[in-house]
Amino acid sequence: MARVVVDVMLKPEILDPQGQAVQRALPRLGFDGISDVRQGKRFELELDGPADEAALARVRELAETFLANTVIEDFTVRVENGPASGNEPAAETVQAAS
């Protein structure tokens, strides 16, 4: 049993009006010093078995084909309390280092 977390975020170049709306509300609510907000999705997947490399490969396939639309979104896959991997450049570095 393991929990795998998939985070999905709009690519940096894609306009995120929902994040902007949140950001614009912050000063009125007394939260200063936050220059940008981007909104994404988090999926928590409970695996029946261990989060081994085969299981993670299946989750990455699931994330790439279904949970994220890679035309507009990046995703990361990580075992809860483990290193991340996905299609984001930073995440790839983490994966290579692990």
Place this chain on the structure above:
Amino acid sequence: MTARIGVITFPGSLDDRDTRRAIRLAGAEPVALWHRDKDLKGVDAVVLPGGFSYGDYLRAGAISRFSPVMETVIGEARAGLPVLGICNGFQVLTETHLLPGAMLRNNHLHFICREQQLRVENADTAWTADYTAGQEIRIPLKNVDGRYVADERTLDMLEAEGRVAFRYLGMNPNGSLRDIAGITNEAGNVVGLMPHPEHAVEPLVGTGGTDGLGFFTSILKKLVNA
């Protein structure tokens, strides 16, 4: 002998009946298709109607894309079957990658429902042959996820290949890049757009005009003359 045009009903489709009615008014035979049924009943063309299939959960069109009927539609569309996606149907077509790019929340975050002026940019597709290139039409627009996006390279390719089929005129209602309201695939058999031609086919309802009827007469002529 007339053409048989299928209209798929997904859970959450709203405009399937209006679309079947528009097909009948154009002189073709509408055929109701069901999302769980892989069989297309031998239709000559397919329309993916507007609505909120599967509640737009995850992303608009993301779950419909994996429905049994779409497995068949995707294969047949690649083989040349004419497919028109209207609004939610356009979102399904981008999720299947039959059409490039993606649809996102309107830049102003509001649902919008209005009459929309469009320019028909490409009158050579299976669904636009009854229009002339440059023709201006007015049909209803109603959506919240209507912002068309694609990377610059894709946008340049679409423009260079004449695959921007419709452009918004007057105001850009949702922040779509380059005012794109609809596009076509390379072969011209798969077309998607956000506004609703099926709501502008008779004087009594919708815009009171019939500017949308040309979509359905275009495909009928193509199929009957084929």
